[in-house]
Amino acid sequence: MRVIPLAVVASLPLTSAVTLSRRASTLIPTSALDNTSVFEQYFVYNYPWGGDTHNGGARMNKAHVNIASPGVLTLTAQPVKGQPPATHGGKQIPINYLSGAVGAKQHFTVPTGGGFVFSGSFQATTTKGTWPAFWLTAVNGWPPEIDMAEWKGSGKISFNTFNTSSVLSWKDVTYSNPDKFHDISCEVKDVNGQDTQVKFYMDGALQATHVGKGYTGKPFYLVINLQMEGSSGSPGPTTNTTYSIKNLEVTTL
């Protein structure tokens, strides 16, 4: 820690002195995955905007979200038949799975001069037809959207930041050892009171740096879901697929 001589501190305007002494605060602690009762203090089941389907072939429910051992959240996608289709963007999507999605109860708004760190350790599949993700999306309108990690059934992990539906920054990285847990961390930070810088890390190594246009001051939902088919191809697996998360934490910068 840098030691600031008292005389210097005393001469700073009050706001600077406050900034110097500010410490990161924890918004979602790693203990949130210790058991179902603490988990439900921080998260809701299904999509946080309401609804049990989105842009792929899974219908979400609470029964496919589980804390089997303390500290590890597991979402399971189970093949099913006879489900009514989903409707998304005016199109019907066949539902071939029941699966799990969870959303943080709180919203995250990058303040001018501040930001957040979202981190966790993930065991995700890259099998065709499986589409696990850890992402932030706009509470009001769209974009903003930051895909802090998504796996679209291609053997890769993708990191995306959207300015519009057609103007986006993306990075696809080969994803080795999907059976193992990999650390993902995403730092989002105000640049100029309007735009937000996004840094994506995997296993401690910086993968990409993007800038989201006009993201500062706009609230985000945090979503963890095991979507199926859709952008990850079809048909998906004929047996259960799991997606597990541990050491999940959200702090301010």
Ligand SMILES: *[C@@H]1O[C@H](CO)[C@@H](O)[C@H](O)[C@H]1NC(C)=O
């Ligand atoms: C759940 O975990 C929290 C946080 O670790 C702990 O305080 C609480 O006692 C646990 N509750 C149960 C029912 O195990």
Ligand SMILES: *[C@@H]1O[C@H](CO)[C@@H](O)[C@H](O)[C@H]1NC(C)=O
């Ligand atoms: C998105 O907008 C930001 C802010 O204007 C800009 O820095 C960034 O390059 C844009 N991204 C793309 C893909 O054009």
Ligand SMILES: *[C@@H]1O[C@H](CO)[C@@H](O)[C@H](O)[C@H]1NC(C)=O
């Ligand atoms: C598939 O997952 C569901 C939901 O967790 C579970 O009830 C079912 O027993 C699983 N099937 C197999 C074959 O493991």
